[in-house]
Amino acid sequence: MKKKLTRFDFQNMKEAGEKVTWITAYDYSTAMFAEKAGMDMLLVGDSLGMCIYGYDGTIPVTMDQCIVHSEAVRRAAPNTFIVGDMPFLSYQVSVEDAVLNAGRFYKEAGVDAIKLEGGKRVCPQIEAISDGGMLVIGHIGLTPQSSGQLGGFKAQGLTVDSAEALIEDAIAIQEAGAFALLVEAVPPEVCKIIRDTLTIPVYSIGAGVDADGQLMICHDVLGIFQAFTPKFVKRYAEIGDQIESVFKEYVADVRGGAFPEDQHTYRMLKGEEEKLQIRLA
Numbered sequence: 001m002k003k004k005l006t007r008f009d010f011q012n013m014k015e016a017g018e019k020v021t022w023i024t025a026y027d028y029s030t031a032m033f034a035e036k037a038g039m040d041m042l043l044v045g046d047s048l049g050m051c052i053y054g055y056d057g058t059i060p061v062t063m064d065q066c067i068v069h070s071e072a073v074r075r076a077a078p079n080t081f082i083v084g085d086m087p088f089l090s091y092q093v094s095v096e097d098a099v100l101n102a103g104r105f106y107k108e109a110g111v112d113a114i115k116l117e118g119g120k121r122v123c124p125q126i127e128a129i130s131d132g133g134m135l136v137i138g139h140i141g142l143t144p145q146s147s148g149q150l151g152g153f154k155a156q157g158l159t160v161d162s163a164e165a166l167i168e169d170a171i172a173i174q175e176a177g178a179f180a181l182l183v184e185a186v187p188p189e190v191c192k193i194i195r196d197t198l199t200i201p202v203y204s205i206g207a208g209v210d211a212d213g214q215l216m217i218c219h220d221v222l223g224i225f226q227a228f229t230p231k232f233v234k235r236y237a238e239i240g241d242q243i244e245s246v247f248k249e250y251v252a253d254v255r256g257g258a259f260p261e262d263q264h265t266y267r268m269l270k271g272e273e274e275k276l277q278i279r280l281a
């Protein structure tokens, strides 16, 4: 049976140079396949707002939505380390909110850690959640919840000032007590500096190979999310196209009478049809 990893395993993997594999999952089936595939970590990301609910971004996502999806993922992947993603306004308003909402992920969905976006400005929240006995992963670089302030879904750390600010944020997040950090859409050279500077694991989504592990959004990797594809995504399949063609075939079969066939139907017991005809005559 697969062994669920702990924060100490992730720390040891960093020190041994072993990469952590991490993908988002929002539902039972995907999480089950991820666990079967031996994924180290799952993120119930607030990207579910786009991938599952069809919102333009992550801003409308609520705590209740995140909890429901985290519960399903937990049921499917009991032996995988699961991270709940704190949605917009679940931690920005106050430290108290942050601790209570992080606690909801633990109490109601049984997650192993939570993730929240932001640098120095969310360090009081990271400290308070960690003091509450929970595990926090920081998230810097392209932070979708504040994409308006960033001028859109844009890569970060492209200039010396921006790179320096990211490095300072990374150090502050580690000092606040986060056990790991996610860096999104940042040049690999900046991610490498952060990875080499911090003692905690540093994971990349679109920040190059010099990280302690990689995260991808499952709907991107599978080719299910088709609205747009960020530069950093590798699409391993076009499952969306496959789903469409299967649905088309099904529609054609039903309309043309090719489905269902005899093998897909139940038959009355021997002699019962004749008895029914007599009764109805």
Ligand code: KIV
Pocket: 024, 043, 044, 045, 046, 047, 048, 085, 144, 182, 184, 205, 215, 217
């Ligand atoms: O919600 C999510 O999937 C995320 C990734 C974009 C990092 O936070």
